[in-house]
Amino acid sequence: MKTPLIGLSALLLSSCFTAQAEGLFILQSPAFTDNAMLDKQYAGNAKDNPNCTGKNLSPPVVWSNPPTNTQSFALLVHDPEGGKGLGVTHLVAYNIPASATGFTANELRDGKGFTGGKNTPGSPAWHGPCPPPGSGAHHYTWTLIATDLRADALPAGLTREELLGKLKGHALAAAGLISRFGQ
Secondary structure (H helix, E strand, O other), X not given: XXXXXXXXXHHHHHHHHHHHHHOOOEEEOOOOOOOEEOOHHHOXXXXXXXXXXXXXXXXXXXXXXXXXXXXXXXXXXXXXXXXXXXXXXXXXXXXXXXXXXXXXXXXXXHOOOOEEXXXXXXXXXXXXXXXXXXXXXXXXXXXXXXXXXXXOOOXXXXXXXXXXXXXXXXXXXXXEEEEEEOO
């Protein structure tokens, strides 16, 4: 009698974990898997920086299962190894409507569907990776934050640090993804 009961318990426990996993707030990209290398086309392209050897295309990203009370999202892309260890922020995007489920290719570059903050180079949209040759593959941390703020609540031009300060007490959950790029 104990064997069927153990089997039934294992089946029920397995079902609970499967149901929880299906309901997780997740961020994904059709262009790369978590911790995979970004294609060179997504690297930055700046005439004044010889390390920017790409086309500055922005990859598509999608998300699912945000918390129930989400009013808006914020999306940050940060390279902690960049700037010789001081970090480089590649994207500060917020006031993304709760109805959004992602960005198509180049929408982040073109500034579509969000309020642009100020990334490290000073632009309000996607600035692709430009790590120096020989510095190894840098990690680009993509963080999507679900908030209880209206999608028009925050002013344009916030830096990463300013945005994080304004989100204190308003963040509901976060989902993350990592891409890598090196030359």
